[in-house]
Amino acid sequence: MKNKSVVVIGTGFGGLATAIRLRAMGCNVTVVEARDQPGGRAGVFKRDGYTFDAGPTVITAPHLFDELFELVGKERSDYFELMPVTPFYRVSFPDGSSFDYVGDEEELIAQIREFNPPDVEGYKRLADHARRIFETGYEELVDQPFDQLSEMLRVVPEMIKLRNHRSVYDLVASYIEDPRLRQVFTFQPLLVGGNPFNVTSIYLLIHWLERKWGVHFAKGGTTAIVGGMMKLLEDIGVDVRLSSPVDQIEVRGGRAQAVYIEHEGEIERIACDFVVSNADPSVVYTNLIDPAHRRRNTDKRVARVKQSMGLFVGYFGTDRNYSEIEHHTIVLGERYRELLDDIFEKKILADDFSLYLHRPTASDPSLAPEGHDSFYVLSPVPNNESGIDWEAEGEAYFERILAHLEERHMPGLREHITTNFFVTPDYFQGELSSRSGAGFGPEPRLTQSAWFRYHNASEDISGLYFVGAGTHPGAGVPGVLNSAKVVERLVLEREKGANGPGSASKKETMANRLTRKIGAIIP
Structure with a gap:
């Protein structure tokens, strides 16, 4: 070569x-x-002394980066530092309850028991199923080419055995009763552009991948x-x-x-x-x-x-610390299946939303001026096949999100914002050349x-x-x-x-x- x-x-x-x-x-x-x-x-946005990551913020399987540097005789740690994050995510529900999704099994099970004791045994079986999916779908197949039909047909029997023809939500629901816990263990496909009610349950491997290697963040x-x-x-x-x-x-x-x-x-x-x-x-x-x-x-x-959903991402900095906000927070709305149907199928901009709130200064204060916090808040929205005029809708939509965060999580938020801006599916289509402004292809x-x-x-x-x-x-x-x-x-x-x-x-x-x-x- x-x-x-x-x-x-x-x-x-x-x-x-x-x-x-x-x-x-x-x-x-x-x-x-x-x-x-x-x-x-x-990419990255730098505004008014703040550093805002433009895209992915959750780093899993860090050994994949280590491999790249080792291929050419280098050490990854000489080029950037990865820091473990815990909890992986705090999942916040409309009723005021929250669940800290962590890697420690005992802590995880203790929280499940508080939500719904019968789900403890169900979760153990679910975790074992996720492990088996991971061992096949990730360890054996993730880096193998699938360019020939024969390669697909070869794994179909194992996929059927693992019930990969079912959706992530259907499979989780077969083990878990509590509707809140079902959301805790099914939101992950949204991080790769999938509707948990449609995406193949092979993506349940994400749960075991996070359990196995943790969730990390890069310093800087x-x-x-x-x-x-x-x-x-x-x-x-x-x-x-x-x-x-x-x-x-x-x-x-x-x-x-x-x-x-x-x-x-x-x-x-x-x-x-x-x-x-x-x-x-x-x-x-x-x-x-x-x-x-x-x-x-x-x-x-x-x-x-069929392209994945679009993303509305709002960025803002505050002149105070919100230390009660974890590094990664999932803010769930009243609707789950219905909201995802609006986003993926009906392609309409709903009045409600579920959000991913990212506070990187929880791990690395250098990303904001001293005593300040840096945030981005991501809302899944329809892609640009919807025909939504984001020039007309964007400002009002961001204001609704900020008002929601202020009411439920961040008292006095809008009084403390020092800088803010947002991107919409138009950014993904125009700046990043993504078909229909889809966030994930x-x-x-x-x-x-x-x-x-x-x-x-x-x-x-x-x-x-x-x-x-x-x-x-x-x-x-x-x-x-x-x-x-x-x-x-x-x-x-x-x-x-x-x-x-x-x-x-x-x-x-x-x-x-x-x-x-x-x-x-x-x-």
């Missing part, structure tokens, strides 16, 4: 991780990024991780070009040959042996590749992909997971690979980091002897034909 040149599109965690892995393999790597800062969704914010990975790329000789949006992926003879970028008003062609995209596959296929090269991922098929329901999700190796174009939230295994930091491992495997398998189209085997070509036929039936 030492003579191979590759262009990686995008500097989200998936793109950065892939660039490190490919460089460790000996490739000459060029990374191009449309924005003037790296990180993709994991998630942006410190991005900065550390960028410094590593510099140290190992990877060329990163910011403010360089991709205009086109050149395809000749069925193979990706080059990437055209726009930089300082000029169009530049970067020739390469293959391309890895960390951008939204829906956008890449429809905007960057000529339809003549897309037999399967046509505009019509892309339009059928395609919704991770069963028919859009594993083989049914966008493939890590394009079925249409050889030499084109995908990492990130839009492809297998899906959204969330562990998901996108593992997608880089999947692409590493595929590149080793397909690129060593690839000098142009026709390098794929006859067996692979036949499998791709079968894939296209089934894809025409199941979107």
Whole structure:
């Protein structure tokens, strides 16, 4: 692989991780990024002395970062620091009760007993089920390619045995009676763009993943991780070009040959042996590749992909500390299933909401001026297929959220706010080039997971690979980091002897034909 040149599109965690892995393999790597800062969704806003992470704030499976640095003989701790967070989340209910979701089993069970004693035994069985799902869905499958139908069919019996055809909520409800506890153990798919009433119960593995490795936060914010990975790329000789949006992926003879970028008003062609995209596959296929090269991922098929929900994220700083607020707080509303139905299915902006409140200064006071607190509050909302005019609705919606937080959790909040702003699905669609302003790419329901999700190796174009939230295994930091491992495997398998189209085997070509036929039936 030492003579191979590759262009990686995008500097989200998936793109950065892939660039490190490919460089460790000996490739000459060029990374191009449309924005003037790296990180993709994991960007940063700095306002009035406050540091606000723009995207992911929950770090699990920290060993995935350690692996990347070890691949090139470095220590992750020399580049950024990870701190454990406990409780993982405080879940707050409308009736005033709360549940601290922690890793310690005894403490967890003691709280369950206070809520509903019969659910103690139910939870133990649920946790064991989550462990078995984790051992199959994560330890065995998460970093394996699912580009061939045979790979999907191979695991179907085990998925049925683990009841993965049921939704997360249905499976949890079969073990837990208390409606509040059902919410405690089913909200996690929302952190990767899934409706717990629709998403496959394989995502119950998140519960055991958190139990196994804990929840962490990076000192300096998630942006410190991005900065550390960028410094590593510099140290190992990877060329990163910011403010360089991709205009086109050149395809000749069925193979990706080059990437055209726009930089300082000029169009530049970067020739390469293959391309890895960390951008939204829906956008890449429809905007960057000529339809003549897309037999399967046509505009019509892309339009059928069900995108995840949108996100409204409000940022604010206060001139006092709210020490009673934990690092991660889930603020649940009166409605659960009905609200999610409004967001995912009806695509209407409801009067009520459930929120994720993030207070990073609980772990790292340096993210705000001395004596101040930094916050962001996230509300799941419909994506832009809803037609909501956020220019007209945004200010009022943010005000309702702040009033709600002030009434229930943060007395006098609005008197103490020193700076505030918000982003809507328009930011995700315009600034981050996400189809329909979706927060997490395609919704991770069963028919859009594993083989049914966008493939890590394009079925249409050889030499084109995908990492990130839009492809297998899906959204969330562990998901996108593992997608880089999947692409590493595929590149080793397909690129060593690839000098142009026709390098794929006859067996692979036949499998791709079968894939296209089934894809025409199941979107």
